[in-house]
Amino acid sequence: MTSAHDPARTTAAATAAPGTRGGALRRALRVPQILLAAFLLIASALPKFAGQADAVETFELIGWGQWFRYVTGVVEAAGAVALVIPRLAGLAATALIGLMAGAVLTQILVLEPAWALLPAAFAAVLAVIAWDRRAESAQVLRALRGALRR
Structure with a gap:
């Protein structure tokens, strides 16, 4: 008998079969994730990174x-890469919401x-991605916690 918090059961739900409802959401989110x-x-x-004039001007206006x-460019680039790695997509989406x-x-x-x-709409899509990938995110965080304990 498995409990509701069984990691094997959580992983199975996260990698839902293509014909299931979870699988349909995962497939539907793939295009927005890539875009x-x-x-x-x-x-x-x-x-x-290239120092494009409007980017430089924008950050002058911000005043920081x-x-x-x-720093913003690094966060965006790292988030973009992690967003297309299935195991990291949920954590990337969560960070990008911030x-x-x-x-x-x-x-x-x-x-x-x-x-x-525009960023509000992006955040809404990222929230759905983060929610859909929550099982993988929990799995990565558990593995990280285990590695830090050693």
């Missing part, structure tokens, strides 16, 4: 200096409030 990863890497992180542009919350606040308080809708 978000591509956007974060190509349209957002790379211009920050250009070092913050690089980044999007910061982007929403920055748009509202410093830049252009109307543009806050």
Whole structure:
């Protein structure tokens, strides 16, 4: 008999069979995951790394200096890569929700409030991805905790 918190059962639910309801959600989320990863890497992180004029200007307006542009670019690039690695996708989505919350606040308080809708929409999609990948995220965190105890 297995309990509701049995790791084997959780893993089975996370890797739902293609014909199941969980499998359909996983397949449906794959396209937005890839598109978000591509956007974060190509349209957002790379211009920050390259010192594109509008990225430099935006971070001047924010007032935290250009070092913050690089930090943001690193978080975006790492999140984009992890978002397409199934085992890391849930944790990446969770971390990127935090980044999007910061982007929403920055748009509202410093830049252009109307543009806050884009990171808010991204955060909503990331929340669904994080929820769908919660079993894998728990598995990675358990493994990490076990490795740290050794």
